[in-house]
Amino acid sequence: MPEEPSDSPTPTTETRYKGTAVSPGIACGPIILLYADEHIVRKRRIRPEDVSGEITRFEAALLKTHQQIQTIRNQLASSIGEAEASIFDAHILSLEDSSLIESVKEQVQSRLVNIDFAYEQVVRSYTRKMKELDDDYFRERAADFIDVSHRVLRNLQGSQGQSQQELQNLDTPSIILAHDLTPSDTAGLDRKMVLGIATEVGSRVSHSAIMARSLNLPAVVGLREVIGKFEPGVEVLIDGYEGLLIVAPTEQTKFEYGQREKQQHDVEIKLDALRETLPVTVDQRRIIVSANVEILEDLPLVQEHGAEGIGLLRTEYLFLNQDEFPTEEQQMDVYRQMAQASKPHHVIIRTLDVGGDKKRPHLGIEVEENPFLGFRGIRYSLGRQDLFRTQLRAICRAGTEGNVRIMFPMISDLRELKEGRRILDEVRADLRRENVPQGDKLEVGVMIEVPSAALIADILARHVDFFSVGSNDLIQYTLAIDRGNEKVAGMYQPAHPAVLRLLQTVVEAAHRNKIWVGVCGEMAADVVLTPALVGLGVDELSTGAVSIPRVKRAIQALNFEEARQVVSRCILNESAEQNQAELLQMAQRLYPEIL
C-alpha cells in the first residue's frame, strides 16, 4: 500500500499547460480548484487547538458515509441481488482503510491544515500511486477510493451544491480551475470575483465556453489532467488567446503579458470605431449583426459593442441561475428590460432550452443515457406545459414593447412546431379573455439545429416568420461529434461540406418562402467563416457581444458576389480542411488585422 503522501508539488518555477483558447483575454491571480465532483477544496491553516475538532468532523463524515453506502448496499441487495450489491463492499473497505485514515489525521496534526484538504491530498496521493502500479486490480481499487472520497467530501462539507454557493461567495478575485463547469455553475459566477476560467474538459462550443465569452472572462478549456499538479492559492496566469495556463509566472512573463494586453487594447479601440457603422459588404449587401445574451448583466456589453438588437436570448439561464422556477412576473420583468434595451431593434426570446448539459435539480430531468438526444429544448417544454405556458405568457406580455419575437429551440419535426404554436395561441387567447395587455404581433421562429429540421426546412418555413440556425448543435448532430468533448474537438468542423450543404438547404428554403434566416451558433462569431455564411445568403448573424466589432469588420471587407463563388466551390470540395484553408486565405487577404 502506498505510504505517506506528499503535497501536490506547487511549482516554484514557471510551468505552462496547453489547452484550447475559448475566450480571449489575460488574467492573473490566485487559483481556486473545483474538483470533478464539484467540491472546492481550499487549504486553510488551523490552530493546534482546532485539531481535535477537525478530527471529530472527519470521523462523523466517515460514519455518515458508511451508513449511506450500507443503505445503498441493502437496497441493491433486495432489489437486484446480493452479487451486484457486493461491489459496495469494496467501497466500504476503501472507506475503512486504516492507514489512509491515520495518514489524514497525521497530516492535520503535523501540518495544521483543515481536514478536507488533508483528506483530499491523501486520497489523491494514494490513488496516483495505485494507478502507477499498472495493474487492473489496483486501478479498480483506485476508482473505489475516488468514488468514496467524493461522498466523504460531500459529507465533510455539509451539503450538495456547495460549489455553486462557494463560487457565488468568493472573497478574493481568483481564477477558477475546474474539471468541468456546468452552465449553471458558470451562470452563477460572481464577475467581480472571478478573473478567469480554466477547465480540464470542454471545447469552444461547450455552453460554459460560450458563457465565459459573454461574461468577457478569459478562458481556457481542455487542459487535461492538470488538477492536482499544484495547490490551491498558487498564482496563475490565463492566456485566453493562445490557450495557456501558466502556473507561477515569472515577473518577466507577467511583464510580457502586460505588453500584449496593451497591444490588444489598441486593436479593440480601433474596432470600437466600427460601433456606429453598418455591416454592409462592399457591393452593398446588408447583413444584420445582433447579440446573443444570457443574463441581464450582459446588456451593457451588448450596447457598447453596437449590436442591432438581440438575436438570441437564452432564457434557460434565468432558470439555471436559481433553485426555483421564476414566476411569470419575474420573467416578464427580465424580458421587458431586454426588449427596452434592444430598441429600436428586436429581441428574439428563445423559449426554455434545458436538458443536455443544462440541468438543475428543480427542473426534474431524470438521468438519461444520452441527454443530448433526450428530454431537451422544445421536448421539455411540451412535456412541462405548466412551465411553458407561464413562460409564453411572460413573453407575450413583454411583447407590448413592440419589438419581441419568439423562437422555439430543438425543433426536429413539424408536429412539435404545430404543438408549440397551438399552445401559444391558447395562451394569447387566455390573456385576451383576462384583459391582460400583450404584444399585438409576435413573430414566431424556430431554431434549425437538428439535421431533420434542416432537411425539412421548406416545410417548416411555411409555418414560421424566420429561422435561426443553431450551428453549435447542428454541427454536433450532423457530424456526430459531442460539442463538449475535448477528445473529439478536432473533428468538430463547421466548414465540413455536409454542414455547408445543410446551411444552403436552409437558406434556400427560407428565401423561397420569403422568410429571413439568421445564424446564432458560434459559427457566426468565427470571422474565418464569415465569407461562407455571407456567401450562402444568411441575413443575420448573432454572436456574443465581444465578437460583434470583428464580425462587422469582416462583412465590410467582403464582396458578396465573391463570397458566393467561394462558398459554391466549398460545397463541392471534398474536405473540411480544404474549405477551411480556402476561407482562411480569403480572410487573410481581406481582414488580416482581426484574425
Ligand code: PEP
Ligand atoms: C446552437 O445550438 O447553436 C445554439 C445557439 O444553441 P445553444 O448553444 O444554446 O445550444
Ligand code: MG
Ligand atoms: Mg442549441
